[in-house]
Amino acid sequence: MAFMNKILCRWIWVLAIGVAGCSDSEEELQIVGPDLPEGEGRVYPISAVSFTSIDSVEVSALLGTAGDSESLPVVILLHDLGGNKADWLNNTGTYVALLERGYAALAIDMRGHGETLLPDGRLTLELIDLERSFLDVHAALIWLQSQSKIDISRIAVVGSGSGGNIAYVCSGVFPELIKTSVSLSPGLWGAASLEPLVIGTGLESFGPRSMLFMVGDQDQIAVSEDRILSYKDFASFLEEQTAEPKDLRVFTDSADHGYALLDNVAEAQDLFFLWLEENL
Template sequence: MKNLLSLAGIVLLIWLLPGWTLAQAPKGGTGLAGTWKGPLAVPGGAQPIQITVQEATAGRPTAELLLPVKKMARYPMTVTLRGDSVEFFAATAECRFTCRRSVDGSELRGKWRQTGFKAPLTLVRATAAGAEAPEGTDPTTAPLFVSTYRTEPVKLASGPEKIALGGSLTIPDGDGPFPAVVLLSDLGMQDRDATVGHYRLFGGLANYLSRYGIAVLRLDDRGVGQSGGSTATTTTADRVQDAQAGLAYLRTQSSIDPAHIGLIGHGEGGNVALLAAGQPLAPNFVITLAASGLMGQELLARQPEPVNPADTAQAGVARRKMKREILVQAEKLRASGSNAAQIETYLGQQQLKMRNEDRKQAEAMLKFRRSMLEIVKQTPGNDQAQAIVVNMLRQRYPDENPAVLRTRAVDFTSPWNRSFVRFDPRLELGKVQCPVLLLQGTDDIEVEAEPNLAALEKGLKNNKKLTVRRLLGVNHQFQAPAAQLLASADGQKSEPIIAPAMLEAVRDWVSQQAK
């Protein structure tokens, strides 16, 4: 199953084909309404493509991309008319189809483009009977509504100190009122889009939900972008206040349905959402994306340890050297008369040895980080705690710059770190009575699915409106599994994209709460 997703920011040239033009559109529309289908040639085969176009507003069509081979994954699309060409753009999937329509209106012919890949594509207008529908669903109730939306800048104040928070509110076009959500970011300094390189978890999620009739408020973290305050001094309790401020803002908006306002939190943001749900003026529902069920100290201990690039390179060289030595020894065994089974046994033993060594190193690192965090927890004075942490880091990384070690020790003793190291996400779960959806990726190495979901489910055992879903092959950033990415012309996989399984799960569940 391939995914047609890749990096944002693609600049396209309109590809015009001689002899093709837009067919005469019926009065009050563009003539594009209907379902268009065809195969997209990709390395190793072809991808079935289906685009359904609706004339939601005269002259302003919207569309939905359907990928049948991807378990009927759906992506909202914009439709832009430029002279005699048409451009379909799926922002969440970051792919474009620029085309012209045949004179008889039966075909759309043009180019499909995304980062590292482009190919000609012809779509044929399908009959109603030929249109696909998700397996197990009634075609008459399948989610075909794809809205356009508008984005409004937001400025609000949070907590007793009236910390200014800047953000964006995306609102579907139409009469409303609409269900709405506030997005809460993971730990660290996050902007409103939760940007990591070219990947924008919250930017993509907001775009997707708003095209399906759900308003989305996303905010810059304190000390980031247009928000005041300081990330270094922000605690989990402060973040709960920020979530409550977001809810309060949405309740004042005439376009928002006050009975259907929820919180969606990623990582630590999921725990913040659950804390807010246990307090007065709680949200109407909560969705967590990889929330932690373990103690804050244990979660922090399991985070990847920042390592000097030189150390990483040195470790890589040592590992490659070890592999070469294994292959050389295997060749010697072969030359001395060992048979294939004996060589295979030797290689298997060496691979097992390497895996055991990796496991020992991971366990040693976990023990090391637990020890540092325990020092921070038991030592109230920052100067004393930082001195001990610096000494521990110096012993483990003797070649590291002393200034870098000092900076890391300061980070370990920040107000947020000190509060989170004592944080128990289970304590307030008994107070959460609103509907809750827990989503967790099975390939998450930062917040492992099984121990964390087990702890959260236990804490929420009295909540009669709890739903739990494990998303196969999805990591902590809720990116699609590598196997679902489309290969580029050189055979390489495209950049990470948001997992369709998560997008659809969130959309369907929020829509269900609004019924």
């Protein structure tokens, strides 16, 4: 029973499409950490920005850069279902780690999350919104072309959880705009059918390529006593549909999900930055 209670919350987020909607407010953005001796430190400019998708969704985002550097490679960061752009600052060290290594970072609120509203004034998130979230990434890709500090030939997309699904879809739809992608614990299933969702089905000229998939082998959802949904199996399925260069890394005895892999599994963070170094 305790195990079932533990997974219940994630099960609701994964399957209850049509229940979750936009929140009226967003938690105050902050970075917290241990008390350390005062020193010079480093300050990275992080700006709130926005841009409009081709279906008129105003997308909210946070752009961070490494000071006054020019021609920066940029990593677009996609949150999980029910998350928002601030997760990449508040809940993981990934955003700052990217800035420290000389990358620009653009964390976006996908439609129906954070400060990005749903189209047509709707308040209830539906499956179609997740399927069209790649249009929010497209808006980011177009907006980045107007940013003088960004090297638009070096754009990566990184997604956590269901954001990993969307990173995969974007890789297949915008291969000329995205150089490489990383999918962390991708997975989204239909409530009744338990079939994989948001995997690019029905999109024309769909060809994902240059992707790193990372997942813990214990990251799973117990649907019933005899049915388990495995994020490892989901990632393996997506990897099979992806063209080279590609890699699938499964971490033994880890139930860490999404960006938690990068914080809690040392090998995962090393592989993540090595992939960006070699492919971006």
